Amino acid sequence: MQTWIEISILESPEDAKDEIIYFAGELGSIGCWEDGNSIKCYFKKEDWNETIKNQLLNFIQNLQEENTKVKISIKEIVEKNWNEIWQQTxxxxxxxxxxxxxxxxxxxxxxxxxxxxxxxxxxxxxxxxxxxxxxxxxxxxxxxxxxxxxxxxxxxxxxxxxxxxxxxxxxxxxxxxxxxxxxxxxxxxxxxxxxxxxxxxxxxxxxxxxxxxxxxxxxxxxxxxxxxxxxxxxxxxxxxxxxxxxxxxxxxxxxxxxxxxxxxxxxxxxxxxxxxxxxxx
Missing domain, CATH: 3.40.50.150 (Vaccinia Virus protein VP39)
Structure with missing residues (x-):
């Protein structure tokens, strides 16, 4: 069973969503999707490391608007959950x-x-x-x-x-x-x-x-x-x-x-x- 890293970027600035998705893709994300005000990006677990994590986090932090704090959560999911996500959305x-x-x-x-x-x-x-x-x-x-x-x-x-x-x-x-x-x-x-x-x-x-x-x-x-x-x-x-x-x-x-x-x-x-x-x- 393949394990994936799901990055949830909550309350992301509307005018920065495309930039975040693009940058995640450059880092190796195999796909992103928007869920209301949030963005979810997915990486294969074997491709995910601290360097990529820090690059993505730093990029997102630099896009933050003044007095706003973007919330980020990171978790592992197994492959079967991906199909459940697609079927719901x-x-x-x-x-x-x-x-x-x-x-x-x-x-x-x-x-x-x-x-x-x-x-x-x-x-x-x-x-x-x-x-x-x-x-x-x-x-x-x-x-x-x-x-x-x-x-x-x-x-x-x-x-x-x-x-x-x-x-x-x-x-x-x-x-x-x-x-x-x-x-x-x-x-x-x-x-x-x-x-x-x-x-x-x-x-x-x-x-x-x-x-x-x-x-x-x-x-x-x-x-x-x-x-x-x-x-x-x-x-x-x-x-x-x-x-x-x-x-x-x-x-x-x-x-x-x-x-x-x-x-x-x-x-x-x-x-x-x-x-x-x-x-x-």
Missing amino acids: IEPIEVGEKLVIKPTWKQYHKPGKIIIQIDPKMAFGTGHHETTRLMLKAIEKYLYPKCKVLDVGTGSGILSIAAIKLGADTCVGVDNDHWAYENALENAEINNVKDKFKVILGTIDDVNETNFDFVLANINKNAIIKMIPKFYEKLKDKGFLITSGYLDIDQGTIEEHLLIHNFEIIDVLKENEWLAIVSKK
Whole structure:
């Protein structure tokens, strides 16, 4: 049984929530969610240590408003509690013009919508975070029929499943987390797309295929910057790269690295403080 460290940040400043979630992700958090005025972030126990704890606590303390005291609690939880948390909080959500993301235990009926069923478990990707919604909106806007897609850091598989339901011919999803790998396979079966969705446990270096029409990556700033040359190698000429997982303050840095590696910036989508950038080889 996997054990997780749950960080509850109570009474967090409203204008600092995105920064806290982003910073926790940079430190290795596998997911965060907002619960009213609170934020809960999760780390694998084996990845959690005093250095990360102090970095996170210091960052949060520095964000405090004058005369306010942010309350923080830290506890261990076992893996089964995660599913209980998701089941209590996740509701169906409409994204873009066509997509609806819902867990299997919820009902949704509306004509003309493309339903994507996601049971997230420990994998990131439920449609409830801005970066996932931005990626889905960009996919809906730019994806064309019969294309070939590479989804790096596939998580729950939500982006690949959406791409297939929007007309992609094949998707390859890769993730180095075993939970994500298993969850993506399960969600592919739930959505009846497993014949078009190949899931790899590993990194982008374990993907042998090239000439993708689209590369998708909703990860974090540092990982994306590091992999831009590899994204370029995997794409065919004029292929699209859609990335997210970073704040608007990082836009200049991301775009600079894309331009250096011969990508053309096509579009920038924004929700709150989060961005997705669409570029072209």
